[in-house]
Amino acid sequence: xxxxxxxxxxxxxxxxxxxxxxxxxxxxxxxxxxxxxxxxxxxxxxxxxxxxxxxxxxxxxxxxxxxxxxxxxxxxxxxxxxxxxxxxxxxxxxxxxxxxxxxxxxxxxxxxxxxxxxxxxxxxxxxxxxxxxxxxxxxxxxxxxxxxxxxxxxxxxxxxxxxxxxxxxxxxxxxxxxxxxxxxxxxxxxxxxxxxxxxxxxxxxxxxxxxxxxxxxxxxxxxxxxxxxxxxxxxxxxxxxxxxxxxxxxxxxxxxxxxxxxxxxxxxxxxxxxxxxxxxxxxxxxxxxxxxxxxxxxxxxxxxxxxxxxxxxxxxxxxxxxxxxxxxxxxxxxxxxxxxxxxxxxxxxxxxxxxxxxxxxxxxxxxxxxxxxxxxxxxxxxxxxxxxxxxxxxxxxxxxxxxxxxxxxx
Amino acid sequence: xxxxxxxxxxxxxxxxxxxxxxxxxxxxxxxxxxxxxxxxxxxxxxxxxxxxxxxxxxxxxxxxxxxxxxxxxxxxxxxxxxxxxxxxxxxxxxxxxxxxxxxxxxxxxxxxxxxxxxxxxxxxxxxxxxxxxxxxxxxxxxxxxxxxxxxxxxxxxxxxxxxxxxxxxxxxxxxxxxxxxxxxxxxxxxxxxxxxxxxxxxxxxxxxxxxxxxxxxxxxxxxxxxxxxxxxxxxxxxxxxxxxxxxxxxxxxxxxxxxxxxxxxxxxxxxxxxxxxxxxxxxxxxxxxxxxxxxxxxxxxxxx
Numbered sequence: 146x147x148x149x150x151x152x153x154x155x156x157x158x159x160x161x162x163x164x165x166x167x168x169x170x171x172x173x174x175x176x177x178x179x180x181x182x183x184x185x186x187x188x189x190x191x192x193x194x195x196x197x198x199x200x201x202x203x204x205x206x207x208x209x210x211x212x213x214x215x216x217x218x219x220x221x222x223x224x225x226x227x228x229x230x231x232x233x234x235x236x237x238x239x240x241x242x243x244x245x246x247x248x249x250x251x252x253x254x255x256x257x258x259x260x261x262x263x264x265x266x267x268x269x270x271x272x273x274x275x276x277x278x279x280x281x282x283x284x285x286x287x288x289x290x291x292x293x294x295x296x297x298x299x300x301x302x303x304x305x306x307x308x309x310x311x312x313x314x315x316x317x318x319x320x321x322x323x324x325x326x327x328x329x330x331x332x333x334x335x336x337x338x339x340x341x342x343x344x345x346x347x348x349x350x351x352x353x354x355x356x357x358x359x360x361x362x363x364x365x366x367x368x369x370x371x372x373x374x375x376x377x378x379x380x381x382x383x384x385x386x387x388x389x390x391x392x393x394x395x396x397x398x399x400x401x402x403x404x405x406x407x408x409x410x411x412x413x414x415x416x417x418x419x420x421x422x423x424x425x426x427x428x429x430x431x432x433x434x435x436x437x438x439x440x441x442x443x444x445x446x447x448x449x450x451x452x453x454x455x456x457x458x459x460x461x462x463x464x465x466x467x468x469x470x471x472x473x474x475x476x477x478x479x480x481x482x483x484x485x486x487x488x489x490x491x492x493x494x495x496x497x498x499x500x501x502x503x504x505x506x507x508x509x510x511x512x513x514x515x516x517x518x519x520x521x522x523x524x525x526x527x528x529x530x531x532x533x534x535x536x537x538x539x540x541x542x543x544x545x546x547x548x549x550x551x552x553x554x555x
Numbered sequence: 556x557x558x559x560x561x562x563x564x565x566x567x568x569x570x571x572x573x574x575x576x577x578x579x580x581x582x583x584x585x586x587x588x589x590x591x592x593x594x595x596x597x598x599x600x601x602x603x604x605x606x607x608x609x610x611x612x613x614x615x616x617x618x619x620x621x622x623x624x625x626x627x628x629x630x631x632x633x634x635x636x637x638x639x640x641x642x643x644x645x646x647x648x649x650x651x652x653x654x655x656x657x658x659x660x661x662x663x664x665x666x667x668x669x670x671x672x673x674x675x676x677x678x679x680x681x682x683x684x685x686x687x688x689x690x691x692x693x694x695x696x697x698x699x700x701x702x703x704x705x706x707x708x709x710x711x712x713x714x715x716x717x718x719x720x721x722x723x724x725x726x727x728x729x730x731x732x733x734x735x736x737x738x739x740x741x742x743x744x745x746x747x748x749x750x751x752x753x754x755x756x757x758x759x760x761x762x763x764x765x766x767x768x769x770x771x772x773x774x775x776x777x778x779x780x781x782x783x784x785x786x787x788x789x790x791x792x793x794x795x796x797x798x799x800x801x802x803x804x805x806x807x808x809x810x811x812x813x814x815x816x817x818x819x820x821x822x823x824x825x826x827x828x829x830x831x832x833x834x835x836x837x838x839x840x841x842x843x844x845x846x847x848x849x850x851x852x853x854x855x856x857x858x859x
Contacts, residue, residue, distance in 0.1 A: 214822040218610055239825055243611035328803060382694040384804035385715030514823070523823035531805035534717070545629065552624070 652736025
């Protein structure tokens with residue numbers, strides 16, 4: 146009796162463990178979704194995926210958003226997950242070149258993603274193949290304090306001359322026309338990108354960031370000449386502060402405009418602004434003959450080459466690309482879905498961004514540090530910061546950037 | 556142990572062999588760790604510095620190209636200059652630590668509290684020190700900024716100005732380092748022979764002369780350790796630079812260790828070879844000091 150009891154117990158144990166072995170379909174997902182909104186969005190996404198594919202379990206490793214950028218190089222080579230977050234454009238090029246990302250062109254082909262994800266297709270394509278699936282992007286532009294505009298008595302400008310004229314009025318009133326925080330460098334790359342896109346256009350800008358145009362070119366100098374006009378109206382000490390500190394300059398009415406991405410809306414609203422006094426406008430036109438291009442960085446999910454379960458990972462990518470999934474996810478993220486059949490949340494800034502991007506005839510740039518090579522990005526953004534503080538050193542800065550470009554091209 | 560009778564006196568020869576083997580056996584774990592984590596990586600770094608390598612793909616031999624690029628690299632010279640500044644100014648921690656130690660070396664009620672308050676900055680993490688000083692310098696609300704604004708009319712954002720930024724960071728670094736030197740000297744002062752002080756006092760030595768001729772010579776071991784620790788601390792200054800400025804504005808507060816990290820390991824760093832070349836240069840500079848220190852210790856051991 147005792148023996149048979151034990152036997153039963155053993156059988157019961159085996160019965161419970163055996164299916165677990167049979168359905169050992171596990172996906173390991175390394176993600177940088179450490180901020181509250183992305184974290185919630187990914188938790189929801191994974192719960193939905195597991196509900197749809199009950200025999201697959203997804204194991205998530207959440208990394209700190211900044212730390213992830215360096216950690217990814219270690220885990221891709223040492224202990225590759227099945228799925229990993231990253232960014233589109235040139236930012237994924239080192240991993241593609243080193244054969245660390247899997248070619249997922251078949252997922253694109255089978256699910257018709259070339260049509261539904263068309264707007265981001267070029268940013269996901271290297272050597273004619275697709276290397277991941279984009280799930281969200283967000284617009285850049287100018288966020289401004291309507292109360293400050295009303296106080297000084299000016300209207301938002303859509304062209305460069307009027308914008309600079311407004312800036313003079315803000316300056317006379319003791320208000321910084323444009324604020325930014327360049328301690329982490331990247332916020333000013335947004336300003337450079339818009340200067341470049343508006344002065345010389347999308348195609349030229351992409352050639353420049355791809356390293357096909359010398360930085361000592363006269364057209365580059367034209368970009369900086371326009372930028373120099375803005376410098377007297379830009380917050381001093383921007384090099385000492387983070388982008389969040391510059392948000393409070395706008396909230397407190399010490400500054401009028403902020404060239405930023407849509408993720409800044411949350412801190413603006415947290416700081417006490419409302420939809421009543423937080424405005425959004427596109428970056429003003431500098432050269433009217435150039436079709437308007439915009440900046441919209443895309444976030445992506447990839448399958449590392451060392452993935453242990455690539456088949457299910459591809460199922461996950463196909464799921465992530467679906468219009469209903471992207472709609473739901475981006476509502477939580479507060480960003481724009483890539484899939485053309487998805488719908489956008491009714492948030493006014495998202496609606497504005499959607500209109501802005503869907504009418505950008507010039508093209509959509511990723512962002513300086515995603516369009517340019519990593520090496521060029523770092524040296525470039527440092528150069529922009531030095532230019533903003535010491536515009537008289539421009540020639541030396543451009544020579545330095547050119548040296549970096551030539552070395553990177555080798 | 557020596558009191559116990561030796562029942563089996565071993566023969567002379569095996570004992571000598573064993574006694575020559577035993578120290579090595581005891582050293583083996585330490586030597587192994589030292590080799591795996593220090594010696595071998597040094598040679599690996601030198602090896603990597605001759606290559607072009609992004610840390611992912613294959614390594615490409617490029618000979619001395621990384622070093623010749625360093626030779627023409629402005630950012631490298633900025634870092635080198637900052638390292639020299641660090642070295643020179645960081646050593647101020649030694650005399651300042653001595654000053655505070657002498658000041659605190661008295662028997663007043665509650666002196667232990669004052670001592671621990673002065674020691675406090677060394678106890679808190681460098682990261683916290685960096686954050687405190689960043690806020691101290693912060694434009695707009697920082698105490699230092701407001702003070703300068705009040706005195707001169709215009710505030711100076713120390714960490715955004717390439718002229719002052721390195722000094723600002725060194726000042727933050729000095730704060731805990733002075734405390735460290737102070738504690739070294741305080742323990743040293745405990746060991747100063749009171750009879751010599753007494754004798755010097757009878758001979759009429761006071762103040763400076765007493766300090767210079769009687770007390771300081773007895774503090775030589777403490778001074779040696781303080782200098783060694785400070786020099787090495789200055790050369791590996793990394794955490795404060797990283798926390799306070801990330802090397803900015805536009806790279807003007809970088810030091811060699813931070814530049815190495817940026818090139819090899821940071822967000823945009825995909826140049827292991829170049830980073831390794833910087834590490835080798837930093838290692839060479841450190842070797843100058845380390846050799847000096849070891850040479851001095853070796854001389855002292857031999858009683859020269």
